[in-house]
Amino acid sequence: MEDLIIERTAKTPEVSFLATEKKLTLAGRSIPENSIQFYEGLLDWTNAFCASSPGQAEVHIKLEYFNTSSSKCLMDLLKRLEQGDCEAEVYWYYEEEDEDMQEAGEDYAAIIQLPFKLVETSVDD
Amino acid sequence: MADIRRFFTSNGKSMSQTNFISDSLHVGLCHDHGCGFQYEGAFGDVQFDFCLSWAEEMLAKHNEPVGIRKRVVRCLVEMLQNLQKHSGKGRAIFGFDEERRWILQTQNIVSVDEKSHLENALKSAEAPPLEDLREERLSKLVDGERTAKGGAGLGFLDMRACSGGQVQAEFIPCDQGQFIFVLTVRIHPQQHLHGRFDH
Numbered sequence: 001m002e003d004l005i006i007e008r009t010a011k012t013p014e015v016s017f018l019a020t021e022k023k024l025t026l027a028g029r030s031i032p033e034n035s036i037q038f039y040e041g042l043l044d045w046t047n048a049f050c051a052s053s054p055g056q057a058e059v060h061i062k063l064e065y066f067n068t069s070s071s072k073c074l075m076d077l078l079k080r081l082e083q084g085d086c087e088a089e090v091y092w093y094y095e096e097e098d099e100d101m102q103e104a105g106e107d108y109a110a111i112i113q114l115p116f117k118l119v120e121t122s123v124d125d
Numbered sequence: 126m127a128d129i130r131r132f133f134t135s136n137g138k139s140m141s142q143t144n145f146i147s148d149s150l151h152v153g154l155c156h157d158h159g160c161g162f163q164y165e166g167a168f169g170d171v172q173f174d175f176c177l178s179w180a181e182e183m184l185a186k187h188n189e190p191v192g193i194r195k196r197v198v199r200c201l202v203e204m205l206q207n208l209q210k211h212s213g214k215g216r217a218i219f220g221f222d223e224e225r226r227w228i229l230q231t232q233n234i235v236s237v238d239e240k241s242h243l244e245n246a247l248k249s250a251e252a253p254p255l256e257d258l259r260e261e262r263l264s265k266l267v268d269g270e271r272t273a274k275g276g277a278g279l280g281f282l283d284m285r286a287c288s289g290g291q292v293q294a295e296f297i298p299c300d301q302g303q304f305i306f307v308l309t310v311r312i313h314p315q316q317h318l319h320g321r322f323d324h
Binding site for chain 1: 196199209267269283
């Protein structure tokens with residue numbers, strides 16, 4: 001299975017979904033006007049990944065901020081992982097003073113039945 | 126400061142649509158006191174990008190903590206994208222008031238039907254008390270029906286949470302039975318999510 005690599009833009013996050021390493025990373029901003037369109041490819045890839053690569057996988061979400069339509073798409077992505085055969089572990093990163101992003105991580109952790117680790121990072125990281 | 130503040134409140138009188146938004150690009154920057162900017166005109170990707178980058182620059186200049194910077198930007202993104210998706214032209218104003226609250230305002234023309242739709246959405250977002258907003262957002266996140274243009278009604282809820290309930294909406298009558306939808310959000314730098322304050 002091929003990796004999915006998308007460079008970050010001012011509105012969309014860097015996507016690094018590595019099939020062999022079983023490591024999925026989203027980093028940057030997720031504020032596209034059409035989130036559904038952006039996340040569609042990621043959801044398709046995740047479906048295929050879960051079907052073809054059972055076993056443990058790591059998901060790293062390092063978002064600076066995201067818009068509300070992306071929040072629904074992130075939910076869809078995490079749900080796919082939850083319902084698929086891959087035993088994903090989610091790492092949710094937030095900056096030390098960013099209570100909003102921390103709370104968002106806590107909210108997803110409360111909904112998604114996957115191991116979920118909240119990782120505080122320094123502003124300088 | 127006066128240049129920008131006059132847009133923050135309406136006098137409730139009818140406004141002329143032709144005087145409100147022209148199709149030409151007009152950019153106004155208010156340099157005194159670094160109080161903010163207003164943009165008026167067509168609203169697409171380019172306008173979204175420069176409004177957002179101006180706002181981020183202002184927030185950085187005022188050394189706001191990272192949490193507040195992100196919260197203000199998060200709200201502004203929702204408001205500007207609403208303007209972009211639902212109207213395509215309008216007015217965006219960004220600055221702070223004498224209480225040092227960040228003020229975000231968008232204005233765009235809506236039809237009677239759009240007014241009714243917005244009023245329902247606002248009413249729904251204003252219904253839960255502040256302390257229940259998190260639960261409400263969670264519920265929408267899980268079960269909310271997403272529309273082609275939006276995030277399942279999460280936008281107004283998010284603005285309420287970010288501002289501690291300081292979301293104000295006005296519909297000012299203008300030409301041809303339409304209305305100017307004025308949406309204002311105020312964010313206090315010492316306020317936490319859902320309205321709790323540092324003392």
